Amino acid sequence: MLDFTIRTKQDLIDAVERFGILPLFRNPLPGFSVEEHADPSVWFSEDPGVWEWKGPVIRETGCAYGKFLGNKAVFISRDWFPDFANWRRDGYDFDARFDDELAPYRDKVLYDLLDRMAPVLSRDLKKEGGYNKKENTGFDTIVTRLQTQCYILTSDFVYMKDKHGQPYGWGVAEYSTPERFMGTAFTDRVYQCEPEESYRKILSYIMSLVPGQDQKTVEKFLRSTAGPVRESGRRLWLVPSNPKYFDIIRAFRERDEIEWKQGNDNIRPGDIAYMYLGLPYSAILYRCEVTETDIPYFGKSEHVNLKKLMKIRKLQEYPRDFATLHKMKAYNVTTVRSARFMPEDLAADLDLGKLRAEEPGKK
Numbered sequence: 114m115l116d117f118t119i120r121t122k123q124d125l126i127d128a129v130e131r132f133g134i135l136p137l138f139r140n141p142l143p144g145f146s147v148e149e150h151a152d153p154s155v156w157f158s159e160d161p162g163v164w165e166w167k168g169p170v171i172r173e174t175g176c177a178y179g180k181f182l183g184n185k186a187v188f189i190s191r192d193w194f195p196d197f198a199n200w201r202r203d204g205y206d207f208d209a210r211f212d213d214e215l216a217p218y219r220d221k222v223l224y225d226l227l228d229r230m231a232p233v234l235s236r237d238l239k240k241e242g243g244y245n246k247k248e249n250t251g252f253d254t255i256v257t258r259l260q261t262q263c264y265i266l267t268s269d270f271v272y273m274k275d276k277h278g279q280p281y282g283w284g285v286a287e288y289s290t291p292e293r294f295m296g297t298a299f300t301d302r303v304y305q306c307e308p309e310e311s312y313r314k315i316l317s318y319i320m321s322l323v324p325g326q327d328q329k330t331v332e333k334f335l336r337s338t339a340g341p342v343r344e345s346g347r348r349l350w351l352v353p354s355n356p357k358y359f360d361i362i363r364a365f366r367e368r369d370e371i372e373w374k375q376g377n378d379n380i381r382p383g384d385i386a387y388m389y390l391g392l393p394y395s396a397i398l399y400r401c402e403v404t405e406t407d408i409p410y411f412g413k414s415e416h417v418n419l420k421k422l423m424k425i426r427k428l429q430e431y432p433r434d435f436a437t438l439h440k441m442k443a444y445n446v447t448t449v450r451s452a453r454f455m456p457e458d459l460a461a462d463l464d465l466g467k468l469r470a471e472e473p474g475k476k
Contacts, residue, residue, distance in 0.1 A: 137186040174190065179266045204304060210262075239252055266288070351446070399430055409421055
């Protein structure tokens with residue numbers, strides 16, 4: 114267990130620089146958080162404390178801050194963040210991720226806007242992108258996803274001031290990209306090794322910070338942003354297939370198990386992959402079990418950037434007019450551009466063989 118106590122802003126600065134990776138809140142690893150080591154007098158008290166010190170800590174250390182683990186806030190030092198981003202980005206800069214259909218269009222719109230305006234206050238980014246309108250929602254969800262993937266971070270917290278020049282209220286988050294915030298300290302190091310090598314370095318380091326902790330528990334925490342897990346331990350994925358590039362229908366007619374692009378590093382053997390085919394089908398046609406992952410690929414593909422493959426085994430085939438994209442809108446699925454988490458309610462209704470209709474008036 115880490116041995117330190119936070120009573121002052123300098124204590125927090127020293128802890129971030131000393132440990133390099135430090136979650137703000139309690140988590141499955143006992144003792145591995147600011148919360149557990151903060152004196153009660155500085156943990157969300159009436160006097161200035163940890164909450165008010167976040168901005169100064171970011172400014173004075175140059176660390177990354179954001180929802181990087183388990184959708185909760187983490188401080189990550191300039192030394193460790195390049196490896197963390199390399200792993201979470203799976204070696205892709207954002208444009209390459211989007212070009213390989215691994216990021217939805219809405220993420221690209223917000224990322225491009227933020228990149229152009231950075232550093233930018235969250236409220237100004239919302240206003241410029243029109244996210245305060247009822248028909249343009251999902252701002253917080255997209256920001257969290259982009260932080261999890263380490264494409265954006267919180268670069269400061271700015272407090273509003275009253276007529277006497279005194280700060281008041283909660284600090285407003287300021288967003289930036291690691292490239293802009295850290296400069297060459299980030300860009301010169303982020304893609305120096307394979308993503309899996311960066312992950313192993315991070316895993317080994319955190320194991321050294323929490324000696325005696327079971328490795329499986331640490332790994333589960335590190336991968337805790339990989340979506341909901343069923344009681345069986347299986348994760349559910351919605352995986353796209355472009356009929357223009359590969360005839361998956363013919364492939365499954367010839368054999369029940371095929372190799373497929375592994376579009377997400379968190380997909381593991383035993384997970385369930387629902388295969389969505391684009392035009393002219395625009396529907397989920399297969400439910401498959403992932404039987405093997407992380408298969409190296411050294412060849413070249415004319416249409417997609419393949420780094421590693423997985424094997425999927427067909428479990429069920431659906432009628433072509435059953436799980437159409439039009440019906441999937443009732444489950445808040447409007448596009449499938451990359452491997453993404455499968456909504457639990459959609460998966461459950463597929464198992465029951467009946468999909469609900471889209472809500473009246475919803476487009």
